[in-house]
Amino acid sequence: MAKPTLFQENLDVNALSFNSNSRKLHLVLDLDHTLLHTTQLCNLTPEEDYLKIGTHPHRDVFVLETVITKLRPFVWRFLDEASKMFELYIYTKGNRYYAGLMAALLDPRKEYFPSSSRVISCEDHGIVGRYKSLDAVVGCNYSNVLILDDTEAAWTKESRDNLILVEKYCFFRHKMGLPKCKSYAELKTDECGYLAALLEVLNVINRIFCDELAINPSGVDVRDVLQLFGNNSSRG
Helix, strand or coil: CCCCHHHHHHHHHHCCCCCCCCCCEEEEECCECCCEEEEEHHHCCHHHHHHHCCCCCCCCEEEECCEEEEECCCHHHHHHHHCCCEEEEEECCCCHHHHHHHHHHHCCCCCCCCCHHHEECCCCCCCCCCCECHHHCCCCCCCCEEEEECCHHHECHHHHHHEEECCCCCCCCCCCCCCCCCCHHHHCCCCCCHHHHHHHHHHHHHHHHHHHHHHCCCCCCHHHHHHCCCCHHHCC
16 A cells, blocks of 8 residues: 655654663554543433533543543553653544544643644544554654554554554443443443553563663564563453
8 A cells, every 4th residue: 555755754764763862662542442432422322411511420521512522540640650661642543633632631731742743643644544554653663662452453464563452441322332231421430440450561561671672772672572462352
């Protein structure tokens, strides 16, 4: 598949090693069903309508124009801790406006995603209707980047060896795919502990990578470390 010019320009940057001063890996984060769940307000069920009022106990539910977004539990702590180990990026197939809104919820002080190059949308690098690709992530190469996403099929085959497949987060009923089951929102409860456990996995991967890097500064590939954790479906 031919890539747009911007992809080719980034390939020259991505061919370089990562910053030898920071020695940080890169972590590319999907948005929907990975860090948060967004649905249209009109899709809320009668049992979920209480979320529109603002008197509910959830501090991480946000009504934005015609949509409502619920952040995954522990996500702010997750980003804070992960940022100490990784250079963080958002990569979504949503548009740039949506990506910006979600980035502002996740990182209002721009501590984790300090520049626009850290937030990649479907309008960047010509990815509309195409697979996500690590070639669109400026400053990384395939040997020093991890991906967190709930959908393996969203990525090019070349990128999938870097993927940690995460459990899909569904807070609202819409698009749950389980019509007979009540949503977290309807039950007035939530997921517990998933991102905390995932952070521990990332911590182990990072520690192994850094240990190997100390022994062999020029020849460590994070994909080899991922192989220690089995195939994508068993990670996270």
